[in-house]
Amino acid sequence: MVGTFRPRRMTSVALLGALALGLAACGGDYPNSTFNPNSDFNAAIDALWDKLLIWGTLVFIAVEAALVYTIFKFRRRPGGGMPKQVHGNTALEITWTAIPAVILIFIAIPTVRTIFKTQAKAAPEALQVEVIGHQWWWEFRYPQYGITTANELYLPSGRTVNFQLKTVDVLHSFWIPQMGGKRDLISNRTNYLWFTPNKELPSSAWNGFCAEFCGPSHANMRFKVFTVTDDEFGQWAAHQKQPAIFPAVALAPSAATPVGAPRVAPVPSGTGSTPRLQLASATMPADTTAPGAPVPVWVFPKEKLEKDFAFTIPKTPLTNQISYDDALLGKGDAERGRQLYGKSSCIGCHAIAGTPFNMAAIGPNLTHVGSRHTIAGGLYPNDTKHLSYWIKSAPHMKPGSIMPSLGKGVTDPKTKMVVNVGGLTDAEVADIVAYLQALK
Template sequence: MVGTFRPRRLASAALLGALALGLAACGGEYPNSTFNHNTDFNADIDALWDKLLFWGTIVFVGVEAALVYTIFRFRRRPGAPTPKQVHGNTVLEITWTAIPAVILIFIAIPTVRTIFKTQAKAAPDALQVEVIGHQWWWEFKYPQLGITTANELYLPNGRTVNFQLKTIDVLHSFWIPQMGGKRDLISNRTNYLWFTPNKDLPSSAWNGFCAEFCGPSHANMKFRVYTVTPQEFEQWSAHQKQGAIFPLAVAAPAPAPGAAAVAPVPTGTGATPVVLASTQAAQAPTDSAAPAAAPATVPVWAFPRERLEKEFTYTIPTAKLPVTVTFDESLLAKGDAEKGRQLYSKSSCIGCHAIVGTPFNMANVGPNLTHVGTRYTIAGGLYPNDAKHLAYWIKNAPALKPGSLMPTLGTGLTDPKTKMVVKMGGLSDADIADIVAYLQALK
């Protein structure tokens, strides 16, 4: 049976295709898109993408046009003779081999150039950042500055940053979509990635991810990136260089001459200015009659919370707490930071975490907590860093994040790994509230 051409069918198909394209274009904001020029890496990759899309489109249109022409020109017609059988056409074979070869040249040249450029060594004066992947959180070290932090990465606009990528366990992959680049962290090997945030880029917040399946909490291995001005980066790094700061008193007025320094708290953190004492403060010689010097501090600086919540809501964690974990939240308002410091110092916490400036507290199994009070996320970027979420996390981390290496610490709970009920060394809700107050005070 010979089919007949129906224009209505073709028009219906074309209309359906146009409608599908129209709906696909009706999207909202795409905060994790790579199609931007926030860094030189982004710009190079986007330029390569445009070239490949251009040539790919030409090939597609040409092939489809030839295919449609052939279908209609040589379609079966009533009474038409049987087509002549042929075994090939030398000119045609050479032509359709030569044309793709020429097109591949136009694709290969910019591709190879981009590969060599993005794989080249970073500039000698680049800011060095060591990225260490853990199951399931990120550790960031600035070896030139002597800074170690976790899950929150600060980068200065206009300066090249060279990332040294390592893992201490399984494969991970470091990816900041809006900054460009995705490179794997491979066991027993150091990979490198570099880019330069645009110097005219305003202070911004971005999402970072692990892009290589690495276990049950792969999807929960996130981090935050803050691109700031060089002046803001200097403020942040100066604060991060010093040891942990712990308040000796709260809500203190402006100090009189010679009184202890008052360091401002990050805008919008929910805290008030407090009298601060650095754990690295200089002390007067013991054989001197002079009084001890005032604690040496620098202003506390972190990315402003009001900007984060107003302009970068897509970087704020939205994970929900499991209903299986309970906590007496009324105790959080009564948390005693000094009691929390004492509890922390005598608990198993010191076997995993480091707080620079405190004795016998330099472990590196878990995230560095020196300035944890200035961070906006916990648990590998999964939860917001507030008293409520921090308390639940300390009480039963494995219930909040599958596979977490941090054990269950709440008294009377069953640890999912050991299957044992926590008794000796366990923490009550009141203990946890005190520790939360202490950790949030570490600015």
């Protein structure tokens, strides 16, 4: 049976399609868009995308035009005869084979050129960064500077950065959408990725992600990227190279100091400034400092982050599966926290430079954790409340976290056991939080 052409129905379908396309194009800013050439890598990929899109659009228009022409030209008509057969037409078959081949050549040349450009070795003077993927957080090492940090990546604008990508467990994938480039971290293999953040970029903040499913907290494996000026990077690096400096405030010791009481030792300044005091004890060695005056703390300004890059500030809601006495927030004692930290299981997983007994590498390096903007693999802001909840029960805050529940009376979601012996009270958690926040 010959169908009938219904213009009204076709018009309705066309309008519906146009409406769907219009709605798909609506929206505000896309802060994690890859279509922003903020690096040479991203610019190369963006240029390749534009070329392929142009060629794809031209091919689509030509094919659809030929299809529509054929439908109308050779549609069945009442009383029409048999159409002319073209089977065995050598010239026609060569033509429709040659045309796609030519199109593929125009696509292949810029594609191969871009592959060779982005897969070439980085410049010898490039900044070297080792990226190590863990379930579910990121470790960043700067071997040229002797720096190890976690979940926050600082890059100098205009300087090529060569990433050495490794994993200590399952497959991960390192991706900074705004910078371009996405490269897998594969077990027993080191992959490489390099790019140069645009020199014209002001101090900026970006989101980073794991783009390869790696377990129950894959979506929670995030990190932050800060592109800064050369001077700012130098300040940040100089500060990060320092061992932990614990700025405990105490009175100078007197002759009447009882045996076994905390000893107070001045940290040498070397600049004539007022010496800062640092506590030491028999249970936990004192944090050490480099010779001379401590280098000032420099990190990406929080005010600038909140004003211009609010999209990088995590907004993950707190869990309602655990509770914490909010009256204790900000009331902890840093020195007490330092003593508790030294006696706890924390030292078996984390490292704090300057404390020789505390050099584990299972969890993130905590040397300057107090100056970071985020915790828990970029999942929560680094403030008193979130840090308190995290220490009390990390598995409730981040499914699959290997950090155990530490809060007394908490039922660990993995072991299903209630934490009693060795568990921390809310007041003890507040003390440890005060200590960690003091590690600027």
